[in-house]
Amino acid sequence: MPEIIGVAARGDGVTADGRHVPLAAPGDRLRPDGALRRGPHHREPPCRHFPECGGCQLQHLDDESWARFLTDRIASALAQHGLASEIRAPHLSPPKTRRRATLHAERRGRQVHLGFTQGGSHALVDLMECQVMLPELFALLQPLRGLLASLLPKTGRSDVHLVSTDQGVDVTIGRVSADNLSAIEALTAFAQRHGLARLALDEGMGPEPRWEPEPATITLGGVPVAFPEGAFLQATEDGEAALVGAVREVAGSPDAVADLFAGLGTFAFAFPDAKIYAAEAARDAVMALKTAANMARRQVFADHRDLYRRPVSAEDLGRFDAIVLDPPRAGAKEQARQIASASAPKVAYVSCNPSTFARDAQLLCEGGYNLDWVQPVGQFRWSTHVELAACFSRQSG
Known part of the structure; x- marks a missing residue:
């Protein structure tokens, strides 16, 4: 009986010969009549609405298989651009934490x-x-x-x-x-x-x-920030903490940080002792960030700026000890080109799309950065949605 050896991007199980089987987990076996014999990684879905509800796609997987799915998605995207890196064990947000x-x-x-x-x-x-x-x-x-x-x-x-x-x-x-x-x-x-x-x-x-x-308000880095209707917010506090921790690890103890696609300041407020340049295109978000920073007496310069049309130049980025990049799903191709030519020693890239991340990562690596490691984060429990934080360091010499 053919064995399910992995999970495809949309959640189907995949056999060695490329057959896709809905609701199959790694280790399951496909009977001749098309039915599944469940393996050790197949779990009973905890919700009565699965699989009809589109909120979850992977409730039939155990955490080990879900973590492997996240890792494989990232590794596959990197491989398509000729890249490889250490991919750390994924951080998985617990059930009932989506805020x-x-x-x-x-x-x-x-x-x-x-x-x-x-x-x-x-x-x-x-x-x-x-x-x-x-x-x-x-x-x-x-x-x-x-x-x-x-x-x-x-x-x-x-x-x-x-x-x-x-x-x-x-x-x-x-x-x-x-x-x-x-x-x-x-x-x-x-x-x-x-x-x-x-x-x-x-x-x-x-x-x-x-x-x-x-x-x-939403409290970010100990600072209460006014929350505009419809503003972006990381899906779980737990996942946000994992991403912030990874970004801090990349940046170390910087004196100056450029936070690009800053939103309400999730990462800008993670460095209380640094001078921060925070660029964001959404007017309500950047005004909320600026007001909160002023009230908290943080050294944040908030810039209302469309980074797709007007990316920060490589020359300006060279003034910072670390760059934090957290773009939408489309990635940040033009901004990544500028970063690739910059002299900043560290870049923390936060992404919700492995494909556009890998594309931008290739640009950074071609510009002289090393992709040191990737930290997957599973904020969207039992979902095919993949988030990550990655560490890039400028090659010496």
């Missing part, structure tokens, strides 16, 4: 269904349990169904964004309106009853807070 989630809601008769869509489909899975979200996020789903029953239109689908902040849960509901007194009172009562940090509606012109007794 942000985007759900979908729709009306079905008198009921409101709220949850994730099915994998490869627009069909909605009405969540009765969730093994990845923080319990305080999941606890809001049933009350939200009641609130949405009076807000949702008869047709169409609404998005519901949940984020755990310092003050409680931040809830943003899209594609709904509340333009009468009873709806407005219902929103206020709901927010008060459930101790929300903020409740906002997006009626098509951007989120508008309807309840925010005090500004919602």
